[in-house]
Amino acid sequence: MTAPARPRYVPPHPPRGPGPVPVWRGFFGERARTSVYGWSRQAFVQDHIRRNVLGWTVHVPLDPAAVQHVLLDNAANYAKPEPVKAILAPVIGRGLLTADGALWRDQRRIVAANFVPAAVEALVPSFARAAEAAAAAWPASGVVDMARAATETTLTVIADALFGGDPRLRTAEGMRHIEAALAGVSEARLPALLGLPVIGWNARIRAGQRGQAYLRETLSAVVRDRLPDGGGDDFLGRLVRMLRERFAPDEAFALAVDNAATFYLAGHETTANALSWALFLLAEQPDLQAEAAAEARAALAAGTDDPALPDRLPLLRAVIDETLRLYPPAPRFDRQALGPDRLGGREVAKGDIVSIWPWILHRHSALWDDPDAFDAHRFLPGAAAAERHRFQYLPFGAGPRVCVGARFAIVEALVILATWLARHHFSPLPGREVQVSGMVTLRPKGGLPLRVRNRENC
Ligand code: HEM
Numbered sequence: 378m379t380a381p382a383r384p385r386y387v388p389p390h391p392p393r394g395p396g397p398v399p400v401w402r403g404f405f406g407e408r409a410r411t412s413v414y415g416w417s418r419q420a421f422v423q424d425h426i427r428r429n430v431l432g433w434t435v436h437v438p439l440d441p442a443a444v445q446h447v448l449l450d451n452a453a454n455y456a457k458p459e460p461v462k463a464i465l466a467p468v469i470g471r472g473l474l475t476a477d478g479a480l481w482r483d484q485r486r487i488v489a490a491n492f493v494p495a496a497v498e499a500l501v502p503s504f505a506r507a508a509e510a511a512a513a514a515w516p517a518s519g520v521v522d523m524a525r526a527a528t529e530t531t532l533t534v535i536a537d538a539l540f541g542g543d544p545r546l547r548t549a550e551g552m553r554h555i556e557a558a559l560a561g562v563s564e565a566r567l568p569a570l571l572g573l574p575v576i577g578w579n580a581r582i583r584a585g586q587r588g589q590a591y592l593r594e595t596l597s598a599v600v601r602d603r604l605p606d607g608g609g610d611d612f613l614g615r616l617v618r619m620l621r622e623r624f625a626p627d628e629a630f631a632l633a634v635d636n637a638a639t640f641y642l643a644g645h646e647t648t649a650n651a652l653s654w655a656l657f658l659l660a661e662q663p664d665l666q667a668e669a670a671a672e673a674r675a676a677l678a679a680g681t682d683d684p685a686l687p688d689r690l691p692l693l694r695a696v697i698d699e700t701l702r703l704y705p706p707a708p709r710f711d712r713q714a715l716g717p718d719r720l721g722g723r724e725v726a727k728g729d730i731v732s733i734w735p736w737i738l739h740r741h742s743a744l745w746d747d748p749d750a751f752d753a754h755r756f757l758p759g760a761a762a763a764e765r766h767r768f769q770y771l772p773f774g775a776g777p778r779v780c781v782g783a784r785f786a787i788v789e790a791l792v793i794l795a796t797w798l799a800r801h802h803f804s805p806l807p808g809r810e811v812q813v814s815g816m817v818t819l820r821p822k823g824g825l826p827l828r829v830r831n832r833e834n835c
Pocket residue numbers: 473474475485639640643644645647648651705706707710711771772773774775777778779780781782783785786
């Protein structure tokens with residue numbers, strides 16, 4: 378497929394100064410709230426960054442071969458960092474995302490069957506239903522916060538697809554607590570790095586702790602109601618049954634709640650952010666949006682029951698891939714060296730942190746042509762994918778710990794976007810600037826109000 382030439386479009390990113398910003402500034406102002414803020418121009422041309430952060434040596438490998446070494450070739454030497462576990466433990470405990478070693482392997486085996494392509498494709502109609510239900514509430518023409526709409530829709534999807542549609546997991550109160558819990562996780566970064574307990578010294582931390590407690594209590598109740606046999610043939614039912622086969626009852630219960638929290642959170646927030654960014658980028662590029670909408674209408678004409686629906690949306694798929702390049706919902710993830718190593722000729726000591734930064738890799742000038750410009754053509758079938766190193770594009774990570782929900786997220790995003798674009802037109806609000814925000818995940822700051830019109834009214 379060849380793409381028509383389009384005007385060059387460079388969507389917004391945080392300002393970049395000429396040289397490195399002192400580490401201490403990362404704990405104040407916008408830099409303390411937005412992880413991708415404050416990188417200098419140098420970061421996007423170097424092949425390795427080494428910094429000292431509050432006594433921790435932190436390496437940021439920016440050569441894809443070095444990234445591959447950490448995530449794949451020598452993955453056994455790199456675990457999830459202790460400070461990251463300390464930050465996330467109150468919410469997701471020792472679930473799949475934070476576990477290491479044998480406990481990680483056991484849990485990965487238990488959940489993997491739920492995410493094989495056939496299992497994901499069977500969910501296409503439910504993805505479309507969630508998208509239609511959300512759109513039914515929009516005015517024929519008016520302003521809708523599409524970040525909120527995306528979050529509500531992906532929360533519905535995850536509650537339906539993994540938790541049997543449990544109504545306790547779809548409430549507005551729950552959404553507020555999730556937001557607060559994630560904000561609290563960001564606030565816990567400083568004490569965790571200093572090895573201090575997280576005490577409620579500001580309102581965001583206290584709201585975060587309330588949010589975390591609400592999530593744990595709600596999910597504990599949901600799991601308890603499913604005992605002893607899982608109470609159904611859905612993700613949660615299978616999880617509970619298989620954990621009880623392998624672990625003592627108390628540990629099985631704790632791990633079931635940890636994984637319920639892991640999948641409930643990891644399974645919707647990231648996809649919601651991907652949807653928001655894709656809608657923003659399409660709203661800014663009306664010709665591209667018109668083309669994607671035409672593709673969506675044609676693909677949906679045969680109905681949503683066809684598991685091959687995602688394959689009929691190559692342009693939209695390329696738009697999503699390019700969106701995930703420019704605004705990776707997980708802009709960084711970390712490892713800690715279990716033993717000494719060498720990374721691109723540099724010494725890594727036992728205990729050092731290695732930070733993988735999709736945000737920088739995806740915009741690195743040695744790896745991409747015109748890196749800050751949006752160009753879906755990069756990802757269209759037949760484009761120069763062969764020239765790309767597998768480890769320069771990492772929206773879902775890579776290696777054994779690659780996102781287990783990657784296929785789920787892509788198919789979900791495709792079906793939701795196609796459903797919305799087929800019937801609705803999205804345009805930006807004049808004069809409103811969009812900025813990136815978020816410490817753990819990357820979202821549009823203050824939501825994403827867009828003007829939405831039924832296509833019949835266009
Ligand atoms: C656009 C959406 C998504 C993005 C960008 C994303 C990104 C990521 C990334 C970067 C990792 C690797 C982290 C690391 O190596 O440290 C990861 C892991 C994970 N993701 Fe996703 N994710 C998305 C959607 C989902 C969905 C839909 C689910 C579940 C339904 C999910 C569940 C998980 C879990 C459980 C892990 C941990 C896997 C393991 O360690 O074995 N994610 N995700």
